[in-house]
């Protein structure tokens with residue numbers, strides 16, 4: 001039987017193996033692992049790619065979100081507006097600081113934060129907006145930035161899934177005050193372990209972040225801030241500098257795979273829609289199906305691996321019971337959680353494999 005995995009990192013490694021192996025070997029030869037020239041190079045490379053002034057490499061996307069919120073001064077009881085339809089790390093960063101997540105439901109077509117609902121969620125305690133570009137598809141930053149400027153709120157973009165995705169040729173993560181990326185291995189730009197980065201055009205925030213990620217020190221053993229230890233290490237930085245060169249090519253391939261799914265799937269599946277002027281990086285290719293359990297089992301029995309992003313909306317997670325939300329509070333996100341299925345999606349997915357997936361999906365009834 002043909003097997004189609006959900007993601008094939010081995011295929012990607014095979015395509016760049018000699019470059020990666022050499023880059024890692026050089027770090028091992030130097031035996032210098034933290035805050036060295038490879039991180040500096042990657043931060044420059046990534047800033048150039050993003051067309052953004054500053055990049056700070058950190059330990060993970062989650063750390064990046066926490067440090068970004070700290071850099072803009074988010075404290076206990078502050079309110080941060082964020083989509084309820086996301087990976088939980090977005091909200092974990094807010095509650096880690098003792099701040100309060102104020103959830104906004106998803107738009108039924110784009111699955112992104114319904115930006116038109118943000119205005120009415122703003123109170124005296126609101127300090128920031130933390131939108132997400134979910135599945136690598138840009139959310140409505142035009143509306144978000146307008147609301148934010150009107151109410152003098154800062155915006156941190158969770159671009160942890162949207163490396164290289166654009167809104168009118170601007171790369172997601174560079175539109176708000178700060179943008180946060182994850183280099184978790186399965187992301188479109190993935191390290192070989194945990195990693196993350198924050199970008200900003202604001203020099204003050206940049207210097208604050210450099211200190212925060214490094215025990216709050218600017219000079220060794222002189223601690224101006226109560227800092228944190230969260231740094232992108234030299235091995236990961238060296239790997240990411242190699243992989244960054246291929247990001248646009250990989251994102252293009254993913255877009256081609258997506259196009260073929262959209263034209264090939266004739267079933268009653270519902271596809272995600274995109275705002276005009278935006279280009280997704282197709283981190284996740286999701287379809288909505290009514291009888292999902294049966295659908296996933298049908299594909300699984302035929303050797304096709306699928307996933308769910310995400311099965312339980314954040315407001316209904318057990319860890320957030322104390323926030324007091326109930327079923328029915330965010331109906332669109334709840335319906336998405338019930339119906340969404342993610343299909344195999346990676347740059348190296350070849351046409352015979354994809355054709356097989358499409359054929360099997362079309363034979364499902």
Ligand SMILES: *Cc1c(COP(=O)(O)O)cnc(C)c1O
Nearest residue numbers: 060061062087089090160182184
């Ligand atoms: C992956 C992800 C994160 C967290 O990144 P880590 O590097 O895994 O900590 C945050 N937000 C979103 C939307 C993500 O997909």
